[in-house]
Amino acid sequence: MQDNEKNPVVKFKVITIFPEFFKPMLEFGIFSRAYKKGLIGFETIDLRDFATDNYRSIDDEPYGGGSGMVFKPVPLGKAIKKAKSEKKTKVVYLTPSGKLFNSDLAKELAKEKDLVFICGRYEGIDQRIVDLYVDYEVSIGDYVISGGEPAAMIVIDAIARQVEGVVKEMDSVVKDSFYDGLLDYPHYTRPETYNGLRVPAVLLSGDHKRIELWREKMKLVETLTKRPDLLERARLTETQKKLLKEIKEQLRKLT
Numbered sequence: 001m002q003d004n005e006k007n008p009v010v011k012f013k014v015i016t017i018f019p020e021f022f023k024p025m026l027e028f029g030i031f032s033r034a035y036k037k038g039l040i041g042f043e044t045i046d047l048r049d050f051a052t053d054n055y056r057s058i059d060d061e062p063y064g065g066g067s068g069m070v071f072k073p074v075p076l077g078k079a080i081k082k083a084k085s086e087k088k089t090k091v092v093y094l095t096p097s098g099k100l101f102n103s104d105l106a107k108e109l110a111k112e113k114d115l116v117f118i119c120g121r122y123e124g125i126d127q128r129i130v131d132l133y134v135d136y137e138v139s140i141g142d143y144v145i146s147g148g149e150p151a152a153m154i155v156i157d158a159i160a161r162q163v164e165g166v167v168k169e170m171d172s173v174v175k176d177s178f179y180d181g182l183l184d185y186p187h188y189t190r191p192e193t194y195n196g197l198r199v200p201a202v203l204l205s206g207d208h209k210r211i212e213l214w215r216e217k218m219k220l221v222e223t224l225t226k227r228p229d230l231l232e233r234a235r236l237t238e239t240q241k242k243l244l245k246e247i248k249e250q251l252r253k254l255t
């Protein structure tokens, strides 16, 4: 899959043994639109093209024995050198041992111009590649999946959303969960009543100030009840602190 040859804000390059995996990203949804507009660049690099034997082999048995195979350093090193077109290029290895990916890391990586992602398979990649070339080791969660490709898709999509213009209205990105450290408020659409459940009256009031306040409050309620750990780290505004105090008092009275 080749780059779209425009002048994108961020360029993503993915080293993989399964380039086809990424085709749907360029065909559907927000990412595909941004790619076609030239806002983001995307390219896959087939690791097997850098194999040094006729079998196009890119993996070998681990030194010291044991199960599974490991990506060999020679083809992978060559692929990385080819992908690093700029001095400032940053290399990301998707790995369960990496830093847990979150909104802050997505924002940080969205400031880069050129990002190379390494998708591992089997037992992973030769450690010397990590030591020599990798700038960020990133994990999508405390579990193991079979390959770095789905992880790369998640991370790339989340980074792309932070690039101005990728999501039509930046306002909706800023209001997404985690952007300000809190979860999103609940959303409703037509009909007003569904299976006996009514839309909260305030959302039908047309009073925008009250609606904003309700949404602000619901973000805090959602976070407090579902992810209280986030509240410990969130930098709350004075209004949010006041609202949170009120919510906690109301909850205390109910129990």
Ligand code: SAM
Residues within 6 Å of the ligand: 093, 094, 095, 096, 097, 118, 119, 120, 121, 122, 123, 124, 125, 138, 139, 140, 141, 142, 143, 144, 145, 146, 147, 148, 149, 151
């Ligand atoms: N032996 C490795 C370990 O226990 O950490 C797991 C290797 S995993 C089967 C194969 C590849 O999938 C990894 O090299 C990595 O690229 C990717 N992968 C698996 N889980 C991941 C996660 N939680 N986050 C990011 N990448 C992951």
